[in-house]
Amino acid sequence: MQTGSMKSAVMLGVGAAALWMAMKPENKSKLTNMATQMKDKIMPSGKTDVTPVQKAGNPDPLDLEDNKMVSEGSMYGVNYYNENLQHQ
Numbered sequence: 201m202q203t204g205s206m207k208s209a210v211m212l213g214v215g216a217a218a219l220w221m222a223m224k225p226e227n228k229s230k231l232t233n234m235a236t237q238m239k240d241k242i243m244p245s246g247k248t249d250v251t252p253v254q255k256a257g258n259p260d261p262l263d264l265e266d267n268k269m270v271s272e273g274s275m276y277g278v279n280y281y282n283e284n285l286q287h288q
Contacts, residue, residue: 218235221227260266 218231221231
């Protein structure tokens with residue numbers, strides 16, 4: 201059996217089982233909670249309270265390596281335009 205048809209068969213089975221479980225009113229809340237938990241595990245919302253970059257938006261003027269990196273990076277687009285697009 202091919203993987204595409206196997207995935208379709210599994211999804212059809214999961215859908216049929218969910219429909220069968222949802223027919224009883226006491227199972228609806230269980231099914232809803234289980235679906236929400238599965239969705240959160242598969243597709244996390246990405247909301248975190250921790251900032252990944254410690255000094256974003258607050259550069260230190262005495263950090264020479266950081267300043268050098270920023271000055272080199274800011275010219276990349278200008279150099280690309282000058283070398284590739286302007287000389288056509």
